[in-house]
Amino acid sequence: MTQDTSAPAQASTPDSTPAAPEKTAATGGRYQAIFALAGTSFFPIAFLARLPLAMLTIGALTLITEVSGSYALGGFAAGAVGIGSAVGAPLLGYLADRIGQRPVLLGTAVLNPVAIGLFLLTALLLDPSDAPFWMLAAGLVMGASTPQVGPMARVRWMAMTSRRPQGREMDTALAYEGTADELTFVLGPALVGLLAAAVAPWLPLVLAAALTLTMVTAFAVHRTVEHVVPTSRRPGISGGPDAASPAAPRERPQWLLIMVPVLGMVAMGSFFGSTQTSLTAFAGSFDMATSAGMIYAAMALSSAVAALSVAFWPERFGTAGRWVLCAAAMLAFTLLLFVPSSIGAMVVMLLILGLPVGPTMVSIFGIGAIVAPRELMGTVMTMLASGVVTGTALGSSVAGRLADSSGYSHAFIVPTCSAAALLVLSLFAVQAARKRTAA
Template sequence: MPNPYREIFKAPGAKGFAAAAFFARLPIAMAPIGIVAMLSQAYGEYWLAGAVSATFALTNAVVAPQISRAVDRIGQAKVLAPATIISVAAFLVLLAATNQRWPTWTLFASAFFAAAMPSIPAMVRARWTEIFRDRPELNTAFAFESAADELVYIAGASLSVGLSVSLFPEAGMLVSTLLLAFGSIAFILQRSTEPKIRPMEHGAQGSAIRQRPVQIITFVLIFIGATFATAEVSTVAITKALGHPDTASLVIGVYAAGSFIVGLIVGALNLTMPLQRQLAIAVSVIALTTLPLLMVTTVPMLALAIFVSGVAISPTFITAFGLIERRVPEAMLTEGVTWVMTGIGIGMALGSFVTGWVVDTFGAHNGFWVSVAAGTISLVTVLLGQRALGGERSRMPAVPQPAE
């Protein structure tokens, strides 16, 4: 039986843009938790770290879809280059402000402008779509990207925290900024696979967020993102309380082990169950596996509970983006994917802030109650949205072009 993942990488340029995109999007995971790790060590206050991280992520949640909409209309290279320059410059200011203890407002201001960081996962999915549009290989490509996203969120967070704890507070954010700069350059320079600008369709002139499936999936992934952030912040706090702060990156890293493997397996299978039901099952697993996190008392127990709670992450991503591809008009695909990705970012920002406050107020072990609440809300939302998530994307005729 041929390997479906090997087949998709036979397409010209696929290996190059996929590799560049992997490194360019690591900052999506590294930056929010990296800001928390950097500022909590430098200033000793989780609330400040969470607030600055939230400023970055929430602003990015608003700006990134607008960047993606411009990409759909102008092209990737023309939009990604200036957006990346602004983001990299702002991150460098944030690093300097932290290291030199500049006034607190400079932390928030630099985080605000750093939010110009574009959604690389949306850009790379647009390239896969350009290559495999209306072909079965597109589902395999999306499954690969979902597994890669999960690995980025978990491995990136682990790398960011590990560097900051092991070397110096700014180390994680410094590496994140360099990856954003050089990864984006490598991605932008690959012009042969850049998607063509497609004509708009009737019904596609507004924002993708007006589409009901986009609203539901984005809302669900806000709370899935909150479970990520809660696990990360609580792990840093608990391992520190237990006297083993150096194990934080290892514990966070075990998220990736089971989930990455399960995600690749699911992506290679030709499952016939409707995607909305697959999403409901995956989110149910995430919600149920938040409960053991409340009972951890040692680092090994924490690592095991974190491992179990991460198993369904990749399947959740795979089904969520599969639903977006099927239910959103083609002219809105990049923006639709971006809204879902920024939903994860919003959840991580809010999760970091709320969990930081809970940890500061009630103790390290109580932070996981945020995961329980977030998992429950995401599950209820998926169950209530089953009917709206069902069906296929409507094919709408292109807007007639005026005669020359």
């Protein structure tokens, strides 16, 4: 990827001073290297700041279903949040590329809690059955204003590791980010369910608003944000200082190459959504539909652990080669979903299936970093995140229809097809990586 030579010098404080890759690797391993690079405070802040993203959709579904008694209205509310996020994320990413992450994050840290408050007022003071328009509008705004912490954290890692071509810090950082995402999307819904059942269905959204206001603000002002230089501050870029001075020409985005990882994340989202929906139908056949989330967590657990392992994979695989290998394993392992006839057996199969999932996600984000121009890195990373949201909605819808009409065994066809799409796209990723390397 293109090096960010305009990144500011790193501070000399103990929390942020990076150790030399060779020395750090010798004394504490690759994960200690990224702790030294970003500072230990970055990790809890970034993790808690991304948690609301995993709580809003299921929180809206839970609240509207509870107050209206309608699963359909709850589904519409969740869909509005998802659509808002899918549309708003790339716009926020583009703004962050242009004017910087800090003002965008600080703005959404205020706007999103306000949008959550409006959604709560709409749900609790109005009857959603009589005023679905206002509920859906509030849901769209709530989703569109959700801070994109995960993608922006990845952009920071890419900027911080761009001067370290001999190290494995970027692979390690992306592996960590994949694990953080997996844990977030397991913990978030579980937290919503626990708080809604134990206290009230509105409490998860209130907690999400509080986390956004506090932790996203902390993430916005964390020292790592200084490594990402927006286009408005880069010399030689239109609109930036010294725009007339001679500098490297602005890199034209190659959208056909960029669409390869974006479509890969759509396929990944379809895999997630269809697997979760199919498992709900499978668990329902045992009168355990409410436990589907816990069953699905088995795959998320092995996926998270496998994602961490990517930092230690041999470099000869390469990012694109790793995508090919893991997508092929995913396709083979999805066939295991058709085998179990009990909950216990399904949990075992999901633990196996999760092993290539995390590394596949890490690889797709890695290809995104390779094909994205430096000045559009935030835009591309948020496009990848939007791809997951869009694919999840698509996969859930198709699998749900098949489960209703033909049973859960037919619904499992959708994650298999999603894995097949990932394998096909991985072959295009090999070509995309070669073209960018040769450019």
